[in-house]
Amino acid sequence: MGNKRRRRQKLPAEPVNIAIERMSNEGRGIGTLSGKITFVDGALPGEEVTATYTGRRSQYDELKTTEVLSQSSDRVTPPCPVASICGGCTLQHMDSAAQLQFKEGVLLNHLQHSANQTDYEVLPAMAGPTLSYRRKARLGVRYVHRKGDVLVGFREQGNSFITNMEHCPVLVSQVGQLIRPLRDLIHSMDTCREIPQIEVAVGESSAQSDENIDQDLVVSLILRHLQPLADEDLARLKAFADKYDIQWFLQSGGPATVKRFWPESGSDMLSYFLPVADDKSIRMQFSPSDFTQVNAVINRKMIRQAMSLLDLKPDDVVLDLFCGLGNFSLPMAQHCAQVTGVEGSQEMSERATENARLNNIDNARFFSADLFTEFDGQPWSDQHYSKILLDPPRSGAIEIVQRINELAPDVIVYVSCNPATLARDAGELLQQGYQMTHAGVMDMFPHTGHVESMARFVRKGSGA
Structure with missing residues (x-):
């Protein structure tokens, strides 16, 4: 037994x-x-x-x-016919305004119950397009013998099966309309059983206004394959790229094996643009496999709100922790004396340095460090910073906030993808002598339960 x-x-x-x-x-x-x-x-x-x-x-x-x-x-009636099955979206049956109200309630409840916070200004809920917004995604691929077909899409709710979908309304339209053609393409390939995943990355070919942000998009797809691709399959990929105006990258193993395949010429990097003045934008380069924000409109609004909450002055020295490829750092550098960015990934900190050089920004420097363990003796930690921006992963930044008084900034803006860890860290910041003045949600992932938020803290007695 x-x-x-x-x-x-x-x-x-x-x-x-x-x-x-x-x-x-x-x-x-x-x-x-x-x-x-x-x-x-x-x-x-x-x-x-x-x-x-x-x-x-x-x-x-x-x-x-x-x-x-x-x-x-x-x-409401979901805009996607498989919304009740697909795990990519779980709230399409709920009106978008009600979704935002629900997410705001989740944040405020966490702040009240975990951090005992009620006396602060609630920021207006940040909204953007709710369809054709998603620029980054990992789509599962599976050959189903009994169906005689290939499935391409997000996993189903509650299991590992791939949703039987023909298109996706939340992916940018240039990609969402490719689901059925991608299924047919892979089904035609000799190695269709050896392809488990397609990663989507979308960039921009030119700087555009928020209203026209999807006007000049560049679509890259990373095809993960477990066996070498035959010449006939490579020819099919080329024909598909030419027909649908996309770029193919191939991945035969880990992240380091991602290589451009077609078109053969051109940069391995994609770009997006961040307006910083009426006639000026910052160009951010990234690899198709890099982490970038999935929602370009919300990303721009989020950066503007963060800088407004920081209230940057020409003499401010700012520390950007978990800075990635410089998404916040480089726009902030336009408005202050110096920005120091720190990121756990050496590759991403190098990417941020390259982006600063690309945009002729000489008052931003970047370092790589494990922010969950390393602090003492770091070349960036022995300087006073007037303001700090935190944008940690879902686990939060408790290791940083427990020692925040060693950095002693006057203002902290905390960008969060997990209201539970934000509330936990907010409670710790209160213990460290800070007061929360603002908090609000951002609809980075419409139609999902993901709650993105931002909060502002000031050091008591600082006059900020």
């Missing part, structure tokens, strides 16, 4: 009706059945739905909506 696997609990087969009371932080409806907490995908507060079981735990059950019996005024 000890060697036998525990049998998976059989789920109830009969659908149930349930009233939805509220939403979880991830965007699932919450109700109760027989006194047990129940999470329901695809349901909104105030609705009564019919749902089927997808999982059972000792403390809660999980269900999926199959029919809406009583509809919320926030419910």
